[in-house]
Amino acid sequence: MxxxxxxxxxxxxELSVKALEKAxxxxxxxxxxxxxxxxxNEIPIPIRYSKIESKNNEVTITPLAKxxxxxxxxxxxxxxxxVKNKYATNYISISTEIKIxxxxxxxxxxAKQNNIELIVMGSIGHKGITGMFKRLGSVARRIVEEVEIAVLIVR
Structure with a gap:
């Protein structure tokens, strides 16, 4: 199929690049x-630096985190x-998105909002503030548990 x-x-x-190549x-x-x-990832800010306010049903975060x-x-x-320019072809459409x-x-x-049929991802990824995966395989494992579509884990 x-x-x-x-x-x-x-x-x-490296594993997310391999996952893209597999896709x-x-x-x-x-x-x-x-x-x-x-x-x-959301950035944890110490209480003394954080300021979260709600105005008109909109939440604003500390200027530092922003x-x-x-x-x-x-x-x-x-x-x-x-990445998009490197992998774009005539028969494959690539879109990119960044979320916080x-x-x-x-x-x-x-995946739900975009009617995704397959998720291809690395088993582990970067650690730290910009990394997607905080602990060895925890994100990949949780994705497999939570979605009802095919997931391909690349090692």
Whole structure:
């Protein structure tokens, strides 16, 4: 069964690049839409620096966290544009998106909202503030547990 809508959670790690290459292989004969999603973890800010306000049903976060998120996002926009240009072909459409939040929640929600048929992801990824995967395989394991679609884990 050919997959027409494939999601690749991408954190720039070697395994996320391998996952993207595997998604490209699976798409080689088909008109396929590949979605590359990068998730920036929420940044824990010490209480004394944080300021979360709610105005008109909108939550605003501390300017420090917002600045850090924007810097990471701007860097990732350039990286994802390069990745998109490198892998784009006539028969494969690639879109990129960046979200901020819990990686598992963002990936699961994105898959549901975009009618994804297959998720191709690395078993582990970067650690730290910009990395998608905090603990060895925890995100991949939780994704497999939470979605009802095919998931291909690349090692």
């Amino acid at each position: 050919p997959f027409k809508r494939i999601l690749v959670p991408f954190d720039t790690s 490209m292989e699976l798409s080689a004969e088909n008109q396929t839409q590949i979605f590359i999603l990068h998730v920036i 600045k850090i998120h924007e810097e990471i996002k701007n860097e990732m926009i350039l990286i994802l544009e390069d 939040g819990d990686p598992v929640e963002m990936i699961v929600d994105f």
